[in-house]
Amino acid sequence: MHRSYVLVLDDRPGAFLEAARLFAARGLDVKRLSYNKVIDIHTVFVDAEGEAGALDRVEEDLRAAGLLPGQRLMGKVVLLEFTLPDAEGSLVPFLELVARYGFSLSYINARAADYHVGEALHPLGDEPEGPGAEVVRAGVYVDDPARLEVFMDEVQKICPCRQLPFRHEGFLIDNSLFYLSFAREVSRICGLTKPEEKRVMVNANRLVQVLETTTTDPYKPFDYVRQFAETTQRYRGDAYAAAARISHFETPGGAHGSLIEPPCGSDTWILEGEEGLLFADTGFALYREELRGAIQGLYPTWKPGAGTLVLSHGDADHSGSIGLFGRAFASDGVIENYRRQAAGLPDWREQEPRGLAYSRLANLFSRYEPPALDGFSSLGARRADDPDPIARCYDAAGAPVTLDFAPFSFEVYEGKGGHVKGETVLIDRRQGICISGDILINVHGETRPQSEFNRLAPYLLTRVDADPDLARTERKYLIRLLGPGVWQILGGHGALLVRQS
Numbered sequence: 001m002h003r004s005y006v007l008v009l010d011d012r013p014g015a016f017l018e019a020a021r022l023f024a025a026r027g028l029d030v031k032r033l034s035y036n037k038v039i040d041i042h043t044v045f046v047d048a049e050g051e052a053g054a055l056d057r058v059e060e061d062l063r064a065a066g067l068l069p070g071q072r073l074m075g076k077v078v079l080l081e082f083t084l085p086d087a088e089g090s091l092v093p094f095l096e097l098v099a100r101y102g103f104s105l106s107y108i109n110a111r112a113a114d115y116h117v118g119e120a121l122h123p124l125g126d127e128p129e130g131p132g133a134e135v136v137r138a139g140v141y142v143d144d145p146a147r148l149e150v151f152m153d154e155v156q157k158i159c160p161c162r163q164l165p166f167r168h169e170g171f172l173i174d175n176s177l178f179y180l181s182f183a184r185e186v187s188r189i190c191g192l193t194k195p196e197e198k199r200v201m202v203n204a205n206r207l208v209q210v211l212e213t214t215t216t217d218p219y220k221p222f223d224y225v226r227q228f229a230e231t232t233q234r235y236r237g238d239a240y241a242a243a244a245r246i247s248h249f250e251t252p253g254g255a256h257g258s259l260i261e262p263p264c265g266s267d268t269w270i271l272e273g274e275e276g277l278l279f280a281d282t283g284f285a286l287y288r289e290e291l292r293g294a295i296q297g298l299y300p301t302w303k304p305g306a307g308t309l310v311l312s313h314g315d316a317d318h319s320g321s322i323g324l325f326g327r328a329f330a331s332d333g334v335i336e337n338y339r340r341q342a343a344g345l346p347d348w349r350e351q352e353p354r355g356l357a358y359s360r361l362a363n364l365f366s367r368y369e370p371p372a373l374d375g376f377s378s379l380g381a382r383r384a385d386d387p388d389p390i391a392r393c394y395d396a397a398g399a400p401v402t403l404d405f406a407p408f409s410f411e412v413y414e415g416k417g418g419h420v421k422g423e424t425v426l427i428d429r430r431q432g433i434c435i436s437g438d439i440l441i442n443v444h445g446e447t448r449p450q451s452e453f454n455r456l457a458p459y460l461l462t463r464v465d466a467d468p469d470l471a472r473t474e475r476k477y478l479i480r481l482l483g484p485g486v487w488q489i490l491g492g493h494g495a496l497l498v499r500q501s
Contacts, residue, residue, distance in 0.1 A: 001049065001050065001051065001052050001055060003047070003048055003055045003059075004045065004046070004047050004048075005045075005046045005047075005048065005059070005062065005068070006044070006045055006046075006068075006079075006139070007019055007044040007046060007062065007067045007068060008044075008067065008068070009044055009067065016044060018065065018067070019044070019046070019062065019065070019067055022058055022061045022062060022065065023046075023048055023058055025058075025061075026050065026054040026055075026057055026058040026061070027050060027051075027054055028048045028049065028050040028054055028055065028058055029048065029049045029050060030046060030047070030048050031047050031048065031049050045139075078139070078140050078142055078148065078163055079137065079138070079139050079140075079163065079164045080137065080138050080139075080140060080155070080161055080162070080163055080164070081135065081136070081137045081161070081162055081163075081164050082094070082135075082136055082138075082155065082158075082159045082160060082161035082162070083133050083134070083135055083136070083159055083160050084133065084134055084136055084159055085133060085134075086133055086134045090134075091136065093158050094136075094138075094155065094158055094159070097151070097154055097155060097158065098140060101147060101151050102144075103140050103141060103142055103151070104140070104141040105138060105139065105140060105141070137164070180201065182200070182201075182204050182222060182226075183197050183198075183200040183201040183204060184197065185226070186200060186225070186226060186229045186365065187200060189226075189229045189230055189233055190229050190232075190233060190364070190365050192364065196364055199360065199364060200361065200364060203356075203357045203360040203361050203364075204222070204357075204361070206353065206356065206357040206360075207221070207222075207225075207354065207357035207358065207361070224456050225358075225361055227456055228361075228362065228365060228453075228456055229365045231263075231264060231452070231453050231456070232264050232284065232286060232365055232366060232453075233286075233365075235262070235263040235264055235287070235449070236286065236287075236290070237290070239263075240262065240263065240287055240290035240294075241290065241293070241294070243262075243263035243447070243449045244260060244261060244262050244263060244290075244294060245259075245260075245261040245447050245495075246258065246259065246260055246261070246294065246297075246298065247259050247261075247495065247496070249488065249496050251428075251431040251432055251433050251488060252431065252432030252433075252485075252486045252487075252488065253407070253428075253430050253431035253432055253433075254407075254431075255271065255272065255407050255408065255431050256271075256272045257269060257270055257271040257272055258270045258272075258298050259490075259495070259496060260283075260291065260294050260295070260298075261446075261447055261450060261493075261494070261495065262283050262284070262287055262290070262291070262450075263447070263449035263450060263453065264283075264284060264287075264317075264449070264450070264453045265283035265284035265287065265317040265318075265320065265366075266281045266282070266283050266315075266317050266318040266438075266492050266493060267280075267281060267283075267490075267491070267492060267493060267494070268280070268281055268282055268283055268291060268295075269281065269435065269490045270295070270298065270299070271405070271408060273308075273405045273406060273407070273408065274406045274407060275406070276306065276307055276308065277299060277302060277306075277307040277308070278307070278308050278309075278310065278405045278408065279307055279308065279309045279310070279325055280309070280310050280311075280312065280426075280435050280490060281310075281311060281312055281318040281319075281437070281492060282309065282311075282318065282319060282320055282321035282322055282324065282325075283317065283318070283320055283321060284316065284317055284320040284321075284366040284367075284368070285316070285320030285321060285366055285367045285368045285369065286320070286365075286366050286367040287320070287321070288320065288321040288323075288324060291321050291324065292304055292321075292324060295324075304324050304325075305324075305325070305326050306325070306326050307324075307325045307326055307327075308325065308326065308327045308328075308329070308405065309322065309325040309327065309328040309329065310328075310329045310330070310379075310403065310424075310426060310435065311328065311329070311330040311334050311424070312423065312424050312425075312435060312436070312437025312438070312492060313334055313337075313419065313420050313422055313423045313424060313437050313438065313492075314330075314333075314334045314337035314338060314347065314348065314349075314420070314422055315349060315420060315438070316359070316362060316363055316366055316368040317362075317366070318437070318438075318492060319338075319368070319371065320366060320367070320368055322371040322375075323371065323372070326375070327375060327377065328371070328375050328376050328377070329376070329377050329378075329379050329403060330376055330377075330378070330379060330422075330424065331378070331379045331380065331381055331393060331412070331414050331422050331424045332378055332379075332380060332381040332422075333348075333381060333414065333421050333422025333423075333424075334422040334424060335373065335376055335378065335422075336422065337421070337422055338370055338371055338373060338376075339373060341370035342370040342373065347359070348417075348420050348421040348422060348466075349420060349466075378395070378396075379393055379401050379403065379412045379424060380393035380394050380395045380396075380401040380412060381393055381394065381414060382394075382413070382414040382416075388477065389415060389416055389418070389470065389473045389474045389477040390413050390414070390415050390416075390425055390439075390474055390477050390478055390481060391413060391414060391416075392411065392412070392413055393412040393413060393414050393424075400412075403426060407430075407431070408428050408431055408433075409428055409430060410426035410427060410428050410435070411426070411427045411428075411429070412424065412425075412426055413425040413426070413427065413481070415439055415474045416470055416474070417466055417467060417470065418439065418465055418466065418467050418468075418469075418470035418471030418472075418473065418474040419437070419438045419439055419464070419465050419466060419471050419474075420438075420465075420466050421466070423437055423438070423439055424437060425437065425439060425478065427481070427482065432485060432486055432487055432488060433487070433488045433489075433490060434478070434482060434487060434488070434489050434490065435490045436478065436489055436490065436491050436492070437491070437492045438464075438491070438492040438493070439471070439474050439475060439478060440475050440478055440479075440489055440491055440497070441491035441492050441493045441494050441497075442489070442491050442493070442494030442495050442496070442497040443493075443494060444494070445494040445495035445496075445497060446493060446494040446495070450493060450494065454493060479499070479501075482499070483501075484501050485500070485501070486498065486499075486500045487499045487500070487501075
C-alpha cells in the first residue's frame with residue numbers, strides 16, 4: 001500500500017534524517033520524495049510503501065515529532081484541486097488570489113481533464129493544445145489558517161475547487177525527484193543530450209499521470225522502461241552480431257532469400273530479385289550500422305542507398321533504418337503515420353495517453369527519427385467501406401495494387417488496424433510467401449534475446465495490439481485468405497514460419 005505525507009522540516013542540514021529514521025523504524029520503503037522551500041522551513045513530500053498498520057503508526061510518530069502540517073505555529077500546507085479552462089492565462093486569477101492573501105505555493109501540477117488528439121505537439125512533448133479543461137492540483141502554504149476559509153470562498157468564485165487530504169490513496173503528490181533521477185539514469189544509459197533528457201522528464205511525467213489513475217503501482221512500469229533502455233543499449237556493436245540470428249531460405253516457388261533476426265526490434269527480410277534486393281522492415285534506428293554490416297556480410301556488393309524496401313507498418317521497431325535503402329514502398333496509412341510524425345502530430349500509436357508517453361520514450365531510447373517522405377511510393381489503401389478484416393489495396397485510379405519485383409509478384413492488402421492502423425500484408429501466390437508484419441508472427445520461433453525483449457512490451461503498453469479482438473480476427477482471416485498449399489510466413493518477429501494445409 002502507498003501513502004503520501006507532507007512534512008515540514010527546519011531549514012538546517014540533516015533535518016530529514018529524523019523523519020527518515022521514523023520511516024525506517026516502521027519497516028517502510030520511501031519510494032520517492034521532493035521538497036520546496038517555504039520561508040524558513042522545507043515542505044517535504046514523501047510517498048511511502050508498506051503495510052497499512054505501519055503507515056498509520058508512522059503518521060502518529062511524525063505527528064508526535066511535530067513534523068506533520070498543523071503541528072507548528074507557522075502554518076500548514078493544504079492541497080487544493082480545481083478545474084480550469086484549458087486556455088492561456090486561465091491560471092492567472094488563482095495565482096493573483098494566492099498572492100493577494102500572502103500565501104505561498106509549495107507545489108502545483110496541471111493535466112488535461114480529457115485527452116485530445118489531432119493538435120501539433122511541442123518538440124519537448126508538452127500536452128496538445130486545444131479546447132477542453134484541465135485539472136490543477138496545488139499545494140498552498142497557509143501561514144494564517146484562519147484566513148483559509150475566506151480564501152476558499154473566493155477560489156470557488158473563480159472555479160470549482162475542493163481540498164484534498166494529503167493521505168488520499170493512490171494520489172502521488174509530487175514526483176519531481178523521481179522524474180529527475182529517472183531521466184538522468186536512462187539518459188546516462190542511452191547517451192542522451194540535455195534537451196533529450198528534458199523530453200524524458202516530460203514523458204515520464206505524462207506516463208505517471210496516466211498510470212496513477214489506472215494501476216495500483218504507477219511506478220512499476222518504469223522498471224520495464226528502464227529494462228527497455230538497458231537491453232537495447234546492451235546489444236550495440238559487436239554484441240548485436242553475436243546475438244543476431246541469420247538464416248537463408250528457398251521459397252516454394254524456387255526463389256531465395258535471407259533473414260536477419262536482431263536481438264531487439266523487427267526482423268529484416270531480404271528477397272533476392274533478378275535486378276536487386278527487396279527488403280522488408282528495418283528494425284530499430286540505433287542498430288542502423290549493425291544492420292548495414294549484417295547485410296553487407298550477406299551481400300558484399302550491396303551498398304547503402306541501394307535496394308528496394310517495403311514496410312509492413314509504421315512502428316519504430318520496424319522503421320528505424322529506412323534511410324539505408326534507395327526506394328521505399330508503404331501503404332497510404334503507413335505513409336500518413338510518418339507524415340504525422342514529421343509534423344509533430346500524434347501518430348497511430350500515440351492516439352491514447354499511455355501510448356503517447358511510451359512511444360515518445362521508446363523513440364528517444366532507440367534514436368528514432370521520422371523518415372523523409374520524398375523517397376516513398378504508395379501501395380494504395382483499402383476501401384473504407386470494405387468490411388473484411390484484411391482487404392485488397394487500391395490505387396488512386398481504383399485499380400488493385402500489385403508490387404512486381406521479379407521473380408516476385410505481391411498482391412497488397414491492408415488490415416483494419418488490429419495491430420496498428422495502416423498494417424500491410426503482401427502475398428505472392430506463385431512463390432508461396434506472405435509478408436505479414438506483426439499481424440502474424442512466429443512467437444515460438446524467436447531467439448532467446450528476442451523473446452526476452454518482446455516480453456517487455458505488454459507491461460509498457462498494456463497491450464501490443466491496438467485492438468486485441470480485431471487482431472485475433474485478422475490472424476484467422478489471413479490464414480483463410482492464403483488458402484491451401486505450402487506457405488512461408490515472413491512475419492515481423494521470429495523465424496520463418498511454414499504452414500501447410
